[in-house]
Amino acid sequence: MTTLEELNYCYDFVLNLTIESGKVIRDAFQGSKKIETKAGDWDLVTQYDKKIEAILIDNLARRFPTHKFIGEETVSHSNFLPELTNVPTWLIDPIDGTTNFVHSFPHTCISIALAVNKELEIGIVYNPILEQLFTARRGHGAFLNGKPIKSSNVEELEHSLLCLEASYATIEDIRDIILGRLEAFVSIAHGIRTMGSAALTLCHVAMGAVEGYHSDNLMPWDVAAGVLIIREAGGMVIDTNGGEFNVMSPKLIAVGNCRLAKELVKLIKHADIKTHQRSLLLQTMK
Structure with missing residues (x-):
């Protein structure tokens, strides 16, 4: 059991560490980067991703030796996703929006969360380029640079600004599904945005x-901090099929309110049916 006092200490420690680590991004932002690929040409990593993750894990491990870690670069190197247990566990994305970072596009951040007994307790997302510090503690609200934030109460899709990561369409196996959903979003929403950083x-x-x-198409470290921040801001995160969200297998719909969640579930299901029908039609024509 982790006490409130211990969580307060964890929060203060990791907040200062995250802000300090943000200097690495800020200092390297305009310069050249050594770029490697992981899962594909679209999945980039730089020496700074590795450097920041090492800073975070090394410092946290020294201060909290019994805690566990699920970090993007560590997992990518081992090709093994650890199980989330009841032990206090840090979920770390050292640079979310690496492609943005490589191109000096300012939507890039450090994302870090603490789960205790598989429950998200702390979430921090820090963009040192635009000086945006998003923070949340379970049961204590969500904040941007210390000021409370609240999710949208717009309930109609046609009045909504929606985000979808269209660049995943570069992956051939899921291209039709992604583009089908994009078409559905574009057809009804107020507007579509792609930021290139899930967090x-x-x-x-x-x-x-x-x-x-x-x-x-996300991983636990992409979403853990942001999910808690949304929940604490009054919004909700569910599975794409409308069920309960699983942070370790994150297929997500994140929204400001419940009614919009139901509308998005229906929209996506309808888009997938159309994509499947189109695929069958093309096969019969061959």
Whole structure:
């Protein structure tokens, strides 16, 4: 059991560490980067991703030796996703929006969350380029630079600004599904945005800047902090099928309110049916 006093200490420690680590991004932002690929040409990593993750894990491990870690670069290197247990566990994305970072596009951030007994307790998303610090503690609200934030109460899709990560359409196996859903979003929404950072997009849902965000192609470290921030801002995160969200297998719909969630579930299901029918038709024509 982790006490409130211990969680307060964890929060203060990791907040200072995250802000300090943000200097690495800020200092390297305009310069050249050594770029490698992981899962594909679209999945980039730089020496700074590795450097920041090492800073975070090394310092946290020294201060909290019994805690566990699920970090993007550590997992990518081992090709093994650890199980989330009841032990206090930090979920870390050292640079979310690496492609943005490589191109000096300012939507890039550090995302870090603490789960205790599999429950998200602390969430921090920090964009040091635009000086946006999103924070949340379970049961204590969500904040941007210390000021409370609230998710949108817009309930109609046609009045909503929606986010979808269209660049995943570069992956051939899921291209038709992604483009089908994109077409459905474009056809009804007020507007569509692609930020290139899941963590920051989730925070924009939390602050009410966008009404909804959907992606099936994320990892736990992409979403853990942002999910808590949304929940604490009054929004909700569910599975794409409308069920309970699983942070370790994150297929998500993140929205400002319940009614919009139901509308997005229906929209996505209808889009997938159309995509499947189109695929069958093309096969019969061959």
